[in-house]
Amino acid sequence: xxxxYQLEAEMFDQExxxxxxxxxxxxxxxxxxxxxxxxxxxxxxxxxxxxxxLVEEAKTTFLDQDGAGLDMALRKYRAAHxxxxxxxxxxxxxxxxxx
Numbered sequence: 001x002x003x004x005y006q007l008e009a010e011m012f013d014q015e016x017x018x019x020x021x022x023x024x025x026x027x028x029x030x031x032x033x034x035x036x037x038x039x040x041x042x043x044x045x046x047x048x049x050x051x052x053x054l055v056e057e058a059k060t061t062f063l064d065q066d067g068a069g070l071d072m073a074l075r076k077y078r079a080a081h082x083x084x085x086x087x088x089x090x091x092x093x094x095x096x097x098x099x
Contacts, residue, residue: 011067012065012066012067013067014065017062017067017070020070020071020074021058021062021070021074024058024074024077024078027078028077028078028081028082031081031082031085032081032085033085033088033089033092035088035092036084036085036088039088039091039092040084040088043091047084050080051080051081051084054073054076054077054080054081055077057073057076057077058070058073058074058077060073061073
């Protein structure tokens, strides 16, 4: 599946890269379930720095003008966050008093 924020590998286009970042970050922000971060800090604190590391990876690839690397970093960022949100929501359905 082609991501809406995919950047061609041949040439780094900074404007397009910024659009890719905005799309990925906006998608993750829109999907964020209320209470997820507090829950993670209690129940799975190791996941928080792992998610933050994905943001840093995207920043690094952008600063390095690595279009292919940025595309991959944003895919991982998106997938990891959405998976985390799904896990949180699934746990809330099973045990709503935990978070």
